[in-house]
Amino acid sequence: MVVGDISTGTDVLVIGAGPGGYVAAIRAGQLGLDVTLVEKDAYGGTCLNYGCIPSKAMITASDLAYDANNAEDMGIYTKLDVNYGEMVEWKDGVVSQLTGGVEKLCKANGVSLMEGRAEFADDKSVRVVHGGEGQGSETVEFENAIVSTGSRPIEIPGFEFDGEHILSSRQALALDEVPESIVIVGAGYIGMELAGVFAKLGSDVTVVEMLDSVLPGYEDDLARPVKKKADELGIGFHFGQAAKEWEESGRGITVVTEDEDGEVSEFGAEKALVAVGRQPVADTLELENAGIETDEKGFIQTDDRARTEQEHIFAIGDVAGEPMLAHKASKEGQVAAEVIAGEPSALDYQAMPAAVFTDPEIGTVGMTQEEAEAQGFEPVVGKFPFQASGRALTTGHAEGFVRIVADEPSGFVLGAQIVGPEASELIAELGLAIEMGATLEDLAATVHTHPTLSEAVMECAENALGHAIHTLNR
Amino acid sequence: MVVGDISTGTDVLVIGAGPGGYVAAIRAGQLGLDVTLVEKDAYGGTCLNYGCIPSKAMITASDLAYDANNAEDMGIYTKLDVNYGEMVEWKDGVVSQLTGGVEKLCKANGVSLMEGRAEFADDKSVRVVHGGEGQGSETVEFENAIVSTGSRPIEIPGFEFDGEHILSSRQALALDEVPESIVIVGAGYIGMELAGVFAKLGSDVTVVEMLDSVLPGYEDDLARPVKKKADELGIGFHFGQAAKEWEESGRGITVVTEDEDGEVSEFGAEKALVAVGRQPVADTLELENAGIETDEKGFIQTDDRARTEQEHIFAIGDVAGEPMLAHKASKEGQVAAEVIAGEPSALDYQAMPAAVFTDPEIGTVGMTQEEAEAQGFEPVVGKFPFQASGRALTTGHAEGFVRIVADEPSGFVLGAQIVGPEASELIAELGLAIEMGATLEDLAATVHTHPTLSEAVMECAENALGHAIHTLNR
């Protein structure tokens, strides 16, 4: 650690070591560039430390406990005892294995790591303020910079995260004990994923949501199986409710909500988790010193090469706009590094997949039928229910379906929506289909292993063509 | 059921209702042909009734019990009680749901179902002998026939299946109780899959194999993680041992084996399962009446349109040769039906995937490095270990790797081998890649959802190109 204000220089300065920044840094290092990666908190960013990885670890662990506890139909009887603290420790072990790996990979690819908070001094240098008192700061001059400072959870006024009563997702993933009861404000993907974890581990979960359904933004029929399972888990839902205030009461809290008619409701619980979305971290960067403006939502605007209005300064990941997803951040990071190295790279992907790790999972890529119509295609749609999949039945998880949207005249696959077992994995093949310009016939003609869930993708394509074997055709 | 010898006619006669035959029949029905499907035993054939489906159901159920019982590191403590009889009942329920579905789908597609055993009278008709005494027989004349009579397990001389001491895989999957101990003869995929089931449910399992490793035919490094896990499960292995004879002893049996030096060993257990391969069911068809010969192994030879030497008689599935896999049977069934209907179909797939549902799973498609070299390609190989996959670590199953074989000059993907979590599903994307003529670059440039196992496919392609992010490159 360096004390005092000294000055160094680098070809590529990357600010923030999340899945956007560390991937950009590694790629730039691979391309022979001199790279410095500045991180103020933890390598791996939100995703590895407080987001994707910890949530998925807790989801698998709670699923295993729940599934084993609910398998009497398979002749499996369990007396289960879950030690939540140990589950969290296991999760922390997974996280530190991965973040340690990120640090090693950065070093192995020649990336210089620097701890501290960066802010722009001008369009050619940043000040890096080191953590801890008296650690001083340092100026780093750069030829190119990549801003990958990510996002933070949105706070509802009056619901500041205190880590005790009002929790962010990060805090909720680090509790020592399963709360006896919890109110979750927001039925988006983060709220619904964690609602499942807590409910499966025995919490009494209530979800309040301002809009009128779970997973707003996803098509109704995709959200439906998730809502149905959540109902079965005993999760209580209250839609059209805006969180207004909260107060301590007894050993817990009461959350007060209001519907659009001003009608007030109260929900008591031990704790509340607020998961109503995330906002870009751009305001603390003194971007104006570099001559960069943000849009009205606070995002940095970029072009198809991830460049900001200053063409030697790039912005990637959550800070550069929706969709706020780790793999979008990584893709942009790779492209930014390659463009800096003079490669002919661009953000020219056809489709950005997304997954929700609820029970059942959701996976989507490319266009919905509605979007395809809006863009002037003549969509044909195939559907295949997992109830007709031998593999799904053998796993005891046969809810949901695969849907494929294609252009009827040409047969080109335009998009797919899956809700059901391993939806997050199955969507990969459809992503490749879209990128390759595959047709329904190509998917249908590709031999798929029996018995697998991936056969549902093939049969869905056949259904769109009017000749699925294992389901009646449209 | 018809009594006496009456005569009917059909455009397409399909013999055997396994995944070859029933798929052929449904597809022919969809194409407007008049189809009759003759089955002597059970709709769905070996696969649905005694093979793929029951084995996979038992694998999932035993995995769930085992995983929950071994998750102390996740803070999950279970007292487990497995009722094997109920597990088998659950499995039977899955099977009957699927076989019932097959029957319904056949009818919905206009297929006439006929129960009985068919044998060729000449090259234009079969005799169908109905089951049960005095049920008589009937002659069915056909324009085209599709032979899909499948295969049966090979019996070792002296080890006739008696269902009590010496079991076939079918009998092993239908036991009422977990045997206390079992000797499994044959370490091929069926033997290894069932070894896992029994070991995970508490059986004392010994595997004897004539060759010198588990899963002969698969590359060593694919078989190794399976062997390692089996060792952990306490399965005992004895290689180079040929089963010679057995005798009853006490409450069980003793199996006597001999190595190549004539050295004799004895293995005691409650029961023995013999799983040393399968042979075609062609000998009971009186094929000579139709003018069709089988090869020295008993398989019916076919061309790339699934036609036998009699061009109006087709043969598909296990009876038509290796690989004896359900999806190969179905594919051939579709092609046979389409060719009969005059469509320009052919067996022109580039790659036939295969999966082994051991712990961990194996999935393969297309060429190995060795095969690619032998065919004159200049292979480049990428590899990605699941230890470097965030998703794998969050599931607690991070053994194994993805390997992709491509042609270096052109970049075309030629094959892939996966051992690890969900290998059977992950191989699907690579199958599509091979069919589409995708290059390593195409796979690497396709955005894959984070955190998923499918990212390993992308990173593996990047590794072959020399720029994986999450692993060091070759």
Next chain:
Amino acid sequence: VSEETETPEGRVFAAPSARRLARELGVDIVAVEGTGPSGRVTEHDVRTAAESGADEVEEEVGKIQPDDDLEIQPE
């Protein structure tokens, strides 16, 4: 990359839809010049080959009828 790459053993890199189209149009796909990435054969290439009239194959599998008694030898 438009340079031609030699592929061993007559292996053709083409999507299933292109291979089927070739059979439908009676084009021998092995002889079609691919203009896709690394020389991949596209549907367009197959159509072009069909129009140029080259690469006709004797066997028009697209026209076989179930009751055709024309002799077709398995290859």
